[in-house]
Amino acid sequence: MKKKILVMFKFQCNKHEWSDDCYRFFLDESDQVIKGWFVKFNEECKDLVCKVYNQDGSFYFFEVKVSLYRPQLSSILKNISNVEYSGFEVDIDFLNFKKIVFYINDVVLATVSKNLPLLFVHVPKTAGTTINSAIIDLFGKDNSLVHVESKPDWADENKIKYIDFISGHHPYKFFMLYNFLKNFRKAISFREPYSHVISHLSWVRALSESGSESRFLNHPEYIKKLSLKLSNFDFSDPFSISKMIESLEDEEFRLFDNTQMRYIRSDISKKRVDEIDLNDSIENLKDFDFIGIDEGIEAFISTIYLSYGKKYNAKDSRENVLNNKFGFDIENEEIKESLQPLVKYDLALYDVLLNNKEKKAL
Incomplete structure (x- = not known):
């Protein structure tokens, strides 16, 4: 039996997508095991899929095997036979694991990671361009969305793919109107x-x-x-x-x-x-x-890097x-x-x- 490594997980969930005409999904917020349940109401519904990202940037997909015993489901979804055997547990390489994304019909349901994604409230003229550039280098261009104020559909992109870094010229309380951002870590910079x-x-x-x-x-x-x-x-x-x-x-x-x-x-x-x-x-x-x-912006960026296990090389x-x-x-x-x-x-x-x-x- 494979020995499990103790990992403290961070959860980013799009719970409004967990209920649909053709499926129900639930993810347990456990500190040590990635598990939950998934029920399809008809065969036309696609299977639950995971995309696993490794620390080296590689990734792979797999269909989630749904068969574990969840006794309470029989009282929640009474008209589905054997519904209590709709649980799952994801077994992955915890040493190389960076994050795992759950999809159904190409929509992101939840993301589990070792580190939460980051929101940067970009106050104009406070070294934001320098900060954006450094954080994009940290997370990668494909995992970052900056200047979202100029992208009307920016919030929808987070449903399609996992985003590590979001930044824009919007007030903090505007960003907090989006529930998925409440689980992000938050950064902001100021200037004299x-x-x-x-x-x-x-x-x-x-x-x-x-x-x-x-x-x-x-x-x-x-x-x-x-x-x-x-x-x-x-x-x-x-x-x-x-x-x-x-x-x-x-x-x-x-x-x-x-x-x-x-x-x-x-x-x-x-x-x-x-x-x-x-x-x-x-x-x-x-x-x-x-x-x-502003006067300590390199130290600010370095602190962010260190919190994600990386070292910042200042420009x-x-x-x-x-x-x-x-x-x-x-x-x-x-x-x-x-x-x-x-x-x-x-x-x-x-x-x-x-x-x-x-x-x-x-």
């Missing part, structure tokens, strides 16, 4: 708020510069209009910056108004960020396994860095004062992050 808002304003402003025509045309009309509007202001002049902020319409203002907190607060529908958002943002941070700040350069700040001087106190309406609550949140980092609480 003055440098963040300056980078964000400069990025939008740069879209209408000569030589950026193709990038400009790829953006919505309100972004094009905003970029052209920003080109009319002098970012080296505090008074001009204040006038620019006053000129922003609601949709434009939301792009720059305490942007980092907008990605972590609970009420994502409010037009303006306020004190309540600060309090629940701090509470929401407790849901995250990995929290990074020499950051990706997607914009050098033209159009006159913004972060050392100028008057300029910082003029930017206060856009960063008041982000500054408070960042102070919490720094204090907790010093206490090694995050």
